[in-house]
Amino acid sequence: MEGRKENNGMNHAELIASAREVLRIESHAVAELIGRVGENFARAVELIFDCKGRVIVTGLGKSGIVGTKIAATLTSTGTSALFLHPVEAVHGDLGMVLKNDVVICISKSGETNEITKLFPMLKEIGVPIITMTGNLRSALAQRSDVVLDVGVAEEACPHDLAPTASTTATMAMGDALAVALLRKRQFKSEDFAFLHPGGSLGKKLLKISELMFTGDHIPRVPATATLQEVIFEITCKRFGCTCVVDETGHLIGLITDGDLRRTMQRLEDLSRLCARDIMNQNPKTILNSVRATQALDVMKHFNIMQVVVVDGDNQPVGMVHIHDLLEAGIGS
Secondary structure (H helix, E strand, O other), X not given: OXXXXXXXXXXXXXXXXXXXXXXXXXXXHHHHHHHHOOHHHHHHHHHHHHOOOOEEEEEOOHHHHHHHHHHHHHHHOXXXXXXXXXXXXXXXXHHHOOXXXXXXXXXXXXXXXXXXXXXXXXXXXXXXXXXXXXXXXXXXXXXXXXXXXXXXXXXXXXXXOOOOHHHHHHHHHHHHHHHHHHHHOOOOHHHHHHHOOOHHHHHHHOEHHHOOEOHHHOOEEEOXXXXXXXXXXXXXXXXXXXXXXOOOOOEEEEEEHHHHHHHHHHOOOOOOOEXXXXXXXXXXXXXXXXXXXXXXXXXXXXXXXXXXXXXXXXXXXXXXXXXXXHHOOOOO
């Protein structure tokens, strides 16, 4: 384009130095927050924890983008949260705020006009307001129930204009809130899995009990079963193996296709054989409480295609094939 000057003056060393300076400024901004986490932070956590409704997060521009992320993090860690755009709020969306909610306002200057306009209505609804700002003397700070200081000494932007270090600091404070609430709620990995059923996070937390075949799908024969009965059970259940159980239903062994082939190659007279004679007396098993990823690790480590799932009393409660885990996306 005519009149536009191409600037290729920075060499690689200068580009690297510039990036490192940005990271230094932003890491310093986050580190500075540590000394500011005190009673106000604890009060904010208590307000949210005691909330009978939801956390409504609002902010404009870059603060709004950060607010969206904070709301998402809160929701995924056990604290119900929504993002409310301040402009849309004054055009009807304020109706989503109920008296049992808590509102978090985000504004670097603390003077964002679109948010200050909401305060009279928020006060009328009666919700507690937490403000995250870099200006403790601002209108928002003065009118809020709790103020969290997320001010920064400088932005990483060389013109000190584009929100960079300030948005990083605000997001970090939001993460601190979410994790503090997670711990206060005693939010467990099982709870996290329930809220993240899709994607790699959910898959990592799935228990084998959610993927295994149970009941009549489990191949099993008594120790006295004939070779014909063993072959029939392996063929019908299609796992390439069968459990061998005693009279009380406890697992005492496993017979695989490979065990059958090796027995047939070794012996000529198979008529008197029963399951007890050819079973592996120490099969690899897993408890029904383990993660699916752990089950896959066991199968890969021992180079086996299927594994018996047992309860604490060593009774077979499930069977899983490695193909079932791979099809479910475990290990991908």
